[in-house]
Amino acid sequence: MLKSNQSHHLYGFTDLKTLNERGPVVISHGKGIYVYDIYDKKYLDANSGLWNACAGFDHPGLIEVAQKQYSKFAGYHSLFGRLPEETLELSDKIIEVSPFDDGRVFFCNSGSEANDSMIKMLWMLNTRKGSPQKRKIITRINGYHGVTLGASSMTGKPYNGEFQLPLEGFIHADCPHYWKYGKENETEEDFTKRMAKNLEALILKEDPDTIAGFVAEPVQGAGGVIPPSKNYFDLIQPILKKYNIPLVADEVICGFGRTGNLWGCETYNIKPDIII
Structure with missing residues (x-):
């Protein structure tokens, strides 16, 4: 074997x-x-x-905590208003170390499930607010967000064509990889301006009132470990705010120290509405 x-x-x-x-x-x-x-x-x-x-x-610290928890019980849900005390403690701790002053934490089993849950939350909230048409999700070419149907549709990799994905309403914007996609004699600053201009044009083409969110990894991980071009997030964030489009930072790969700071958002001056 x-x-x-x-x-x-x-x-x-x-x-x-x-x-x-x-x-x-x-x-x-x-x-x-x-x-x-x-x-x-x-x-x-x-x-x-x-x-x-x-x-x-x-x-050793993780081993000790895991062994202690398993001696109480191995796992439990947080449905029906019942949950372990550790779930509450961890929720508070995550907000404490996050870029947010306040917020809510929803635990999932994987990044794929987290991204699918985020999509459903946005759709539900928009429907409750009287905007059921706000369903489109914008991600980026070479972005990776998971393997479930929603997360795969967000993932801008060609292999998902094997599954006839993405599903309708999932749109892939430009990949901000200056080395690969920069034009001849184009400076990195000009490349970033072009990325921002193209994103705004895409938003207008799709209609801002139909877009539920823009999702991006601070550094594109499985797509090639691609840092954004210089000032990329500084230029696109005002555009998203202009059209009232939530910015979702997918930190599944970048979070907890991988970019040198606790969050990739800190490294690239991202002010997200949601962190995955």
Whole structure:
């Protein structure tokens, strides 16, 4: 089983030709930023798991807290007005360290689920406010937001064409990657101005009264680890405010220190309405 693709496991996001030739790398355990396979071969896991093991794989504080929690109960929901005390404590702590002075925290199982939940919240709020037509979601080419139907439609990668996505109402704006998309003799500042001008033109073309939100990663992660061009967010935020379009920062990859600050929003002077 370990030398070929003979198990019953269905592999996700994997090159099957390579898998069939080499077999899977079966991980046994982790220490700090390293993981070890079942033959005790050591690997530097530069992806931190799936971007989520920011404190390493054997942080003693996390182990202690997890063991303590499992001795009480392993998990519980927060429906019907019932929830664990830890859920309340964590909600308060997240707001305390967030860029927001106040707010609400909604816990999900993944970034995909979080993005889908955000879409539904925006749609519901707009309907309750008498604007049911405000449903369109603008994201960007090369942006990555997840694998569920809504999140995949937000993701501006060509492989989603295999699923006949995006769904109607999901629109992909320009990717602010100056090195790849800058024109000959165009300065980075002029490139950013063009990105902002194109975004405003797209908003007007689609009709601002039909747009529920604009969603962006501070740094595009799975799309290629692409930082925005200089002053990109400084120029697009006034445009979004002008047309009353909420700015949603997808911090699933960038958050908790990955850009040098606790939040990618801090690094790029983003003032979001919602953080994923």
